[in-house]
Structure formats: C-alpha cells, structure tokens
Amino acid sequence: MKAVFFRSHGGADAIEYGDLPVPAPGPGQVLVRVRAGALNHLDLFVRRGIPGITVALPHILGSDGAGVVESVGPGVARVKVGDEVVLNPGISCGSCEFCLKGEHSLCVTFHLIGEHIAGTYAEFVVAPEVNAFAKPKKLSWEEAAAFPLTFLTAWRMLVTKACAKPGETLLIIGIGSGVGIAALQISKGLGLNVLVTSGSAEKLERARALGADGCIDHSAGAFSREVRRMTGRRGVDIVLDSVGKATWRESIASLARGGKLLTCGATTGPDPVEDIARIFWNQLTVYGSTMGTRAEFADMLGMFRDGHLSPVIDSVFPLSQAKEALRRLEEKRQFGKIVLRVD
Numbered sequence: 001m002k003a004v005f006f007r008s009h010g011g012a013d014a015i016e017y018g019d020l021p022v023p024a025p026g027p028g029q030v031l032v033r034v035r036a037g038a039l040n041h042l043d044l045f046v047r048r049g050i051p052g053i054t055v056a057l058p059h060i061l062g063s064d065g066a067g068v069v070e071s072v073g074p075g076v077a078r079v080k081v082g083d084e085v086v087l088n089p090g091i092s093c094g095s096c097e098f099c100l101k102g103e104h105s106l107c108v109t110f111h112l113i114g115e116h117i118a119g120t121y122a123e124f125v126v127a128p129e130v131n132a133f134a135k136p137k138k139l140s141w142e143e144a145a146a147f148p149l150t151f152l153t154a155w156r157m158l159v160t161k162a163c164a165k166p167g168e169t170l171l172i173i174g175i176g177s178g179v180g181i182a183a184l185q186i187s188k189g190l191g192l193n194v195l196v197t198s199g200s201a202e203k204l205e206r207a208r209a210l211g212a213d214g215c216i217d218h219s220a221g222a223f224s225r226e227v228r229r230m231t232g233r234r235g236v237d238i239v240l241d242s243v244g245k246a247t248w249r250e251s252i253a254s255l256a257r258g259g260k261l262l263t264c265g266a267t268t269g270p271d272p273v274e275d276i277a278r279i280f281w282n283q284l285t286v287y288g289s290t291m292g293t294r295a296e297f298a299d300m301l302g303m304f305r306d307g308h309l310s311p312v313i314d315s316v317f318p319l320s321q322a323k324e325a326l327r328r329l330e331e332k333r334q335f336g337k338i339v340l341r342v343d
Contacts (some may be wrong), residue, residue: 003122004322004340005058009049012330015323020058023118023126025073030129032085036145037120037319038064039329039338040178041267046115047326053116061322062340063089063113065120066135066144076129085132086144086301087120088152089113090291094130105156105291112149112291120145121322123342130294136305146311146337147304149291150178154186155300156292157240157262166191168237171227171254173247175212176203176335179264181312183240184210189308192238195230197223206335210312224253235259248272257282264289312336318343 001022006014025031043061046053066086069079079085092099092107099107113119113127135144158164170187172180175196187194188211196212198204199219208215216226227236235256241247244266251261252275261284266272278284292300303309314336317325325338 001123002319003060004062004319005060005121006047007058009047011048012323012327014047015326016058017320017322020060020122022124025071025076025126027074028076028129029073029126030069030076030079030085030132031071031073032065032067032087032125032127032132033070034065034067034120034123034125034342035141036066036342037062037340038145038149038178039325039340040064040149041265041329042112042115042149043326044330050115055116056118060118060120060122060125061114062119062121062125063115064145064148065113065125066141067125067342069132070124072129078129079132083132084135086135086148087113087125087127088131088133088294088297089149090152091117091128091131102293102295104293110290121319121340123319133297133301136301138307139304142313142316142339142341143311146178146313146339147182147309148297150337151182151186151300151304151309151311152292152297153264153289154179154182154240156296157264157287157289158183158186158190158238159299160292160296161287161289162238162260162262164190164192164238167193169193169195169231170238170240171236171251172196173218173239173241173251174198174243175207176200176332177242178337179242180240181207181210181336184212185309185312189303195227195236203335218247218250222250223247224250227254231256238262240264242266243268245269245272249275252278252284255282255284259284261286262289263287314338316341
C-alpha cells in the first residue's frame with residue numbers, strides 16, 4: 001500500500017512516500033481503506049520525536065481519518081465490511097479503573113492512532129472496532145477526516161471541563177489552529193461571547209466571519225491589556241490556551257476572578273513562568289485536558305450529523321504531497337484543517 005512515513009526522527013526531509021505492507025486486523029480490530037486523513041500539530045511532534053514515546057519504524061503518521069471498512073478481525077460484530085466510518089483517534093484498554101468509569105482518555109494505557117501506532121497517512125489503517133463510528137452522511141470524506149481529534153478536544157474542554165454557559169466570555173489564544181476553530185464553533189453554538197487572538201490580520205478576519213465577537217492582534221505580546229479593555233476591566237470567564245510558554249502568563253492575566261484556564265497543548269514549550277499569586281488570589285482554576293471519552297465523541301459526532309457543526313478545511317493535498325502539506329502546517333500558514341486525500 002502507499003503510505004507516508006519516516007524511518008528515523010527528524011525534520012521535514014525525514015518524510016517519505018512509498019510502499020509498505022497492508023496491515024491485518026487482529027481480534028476486535030477493523031481494517032479501514034482510508035479515503036481521507038487530516039494533519040495535526042501532533043504529527044510534527046511525532047516526526048521530531050517525543051521523549052518517552054518509542055514507535056516502531058518505519059512509522060506512519062496521522063491521527064485523523066475516515067474511510068470504508070475493508071475487512072474485520074475475529075470477534076468484530078458492531079461494524080461490517082463496506083461500512084463508511086470515521087475514526088476516534090484515542091485508544092483505551094477498556095478495563096482499567098478509569099475506563100470502567102467511562103473516562104477513556106485517562107486510561108493507564110491511553111494512546112493515539114498515529115502517535116504510538118501506525119496512522120492514517122496511508123491507503124489502509126487498522127483500528128479497534130470501538131473506535132470506528134458511522135460517518136455522517138452529510139459530510140464529504142475530507143470533512144469527515146477533518147474533525148475527530150480537534151473537535152473532540154475542544155468539546156471536552158468546553159462542555160465537560162469548563163461547563164461553559166450561555167453569556168460567558170471565552171478567549172481563544174491563537175485562532176487558526178484546528179482546536180481553536182473547533183472551540184470557536186462549539187462556543188458560539190453554546191451561546192458564549194468569544195474573543196480570539198492571532199498575529200495574522202487575515203486569520204482574525206476569517207475568525208470574525210465565523211462569529212468571533214472580538215479580535216485581538218497578539219503580535220505585540222501583552223494582549224491581556226486589550227482583553228481588559230474589551231471586557232470593561234473585568235477579564236474573561238474562560239481562556240483556551242494550547243500555545244503554552246509564549247502566552248501562558250498573559251492568558252492567566254486575562255482571566256476574571258474565579259476564571260478557568262483550559263490547556264490541551266504547548267506548541268511553544270511546556271515550561272512557562274507561573275503567576276501563582278494571581279492564581280490563588282483570584283481563585284482561578286487550571287484544567288488540563290487530552291482528547292475525550294467515547295461518549296463525548298458520540299455526542300460531538302451527533303452535532304455534525306444534525307448539521308450544527310461543520311469543519312473548516314484550509315486545503316486538500318493528495319497523499320503523495322504530504323510533505324508539502326506538513327510544511328504548510330509547520331509554517332503556520334493554515335486556517336482550519338489541512339487534509340490529505342487518499343485516492
């Protein structure tokens with residue numbers, strides 16, 4: 001099968017496009033003929049190498065994907081050959097204390113398609129049966145591949161963790177990313193007032209077109225002052241920051257008393273300078289969040305099925321041009337999801 005992979009960790013030049021063997025589904029697994037896969041910043045981290053995570057080489061990238069069930073392994077009963085499916089990237093054991101509570105993303109062996117095991121940048125991918133969900137008929141293959149990881153991440157943060165309520169104000173740091181755009185769409189559906197930041201005037205205008213109530217150029221650095229000005233010096237109820245070190249202190253400074261900071265990543269580094277005094281004095285809460293549960297995925301998927309959510313696609317590349325697609329992501333030129341079409 002054709003696939004996009006690397007034989008050793010490194011930069012963009014490590015990426016290859018070529019032939020690898022078609023995997024076989026084991027017990028409880030399905031083999032999916034991939035029709036489309038989507039890029040995430042996670043793919044860049046995996047390519048470079050994540051401390052503590054060892055992958056079998058050559059390694060196929062890609063956590064998001066949608067396609068048609070080609071074959072099934074022993075014991076599979078819920079899906080059948082020919083089913084059109086979208087994949088939940090998060091894999092859990094189903095038997096640890098957290099899985100038994102329904103908290104699958106806290107599983108002691110939690111891992112992701114494309115991060116720890118072979119991913120969706122290929123003509124075929126193997127996944128557990130429980131990770132294959134019926135593809136919403138209204139969505140194209142590219143749209144179906146574009147939402148799983150980012151929308152599930154944003155859904156858990158806003159709906160489950162922050163319990164966001166109509167009328168509250170949310171600040172999204174760095175609009176343009178898949179998670180940021182997903183959070184914008186979800187929060188507007190929940191009735192929130194949404195402010196966004198970016199260093200790109202074009203991205204801010206596109207965010208405004210998607211419903212952002214206020215746009216802030218964060219290229220100058222101290223965006224919390226503008227947040228305070230726009231909120232009558234009060235600050236916002238919720239900040240979503242997946243940037244990390246470069247924006248953390250300003251994110252904390254943007255929160256109102258009793259506010260909540262949501263973090264699901266640290267693209268600029270995981271070791272920011274903390275403002276502990278502001279956190280305890282203003283009684284702020286910091287929520288870490290990774291992916292989501294199967295129930296949350298099903299709830300989020302229902303919003304797509306009913307037409308309440310729709311992924312924003314930046315661009316579509318053929319699988320053979322994955323290196324160029326990854327370069328676009330690495331250079332932060334995208335607004336929305338970059339998708340690979342698998343013909």
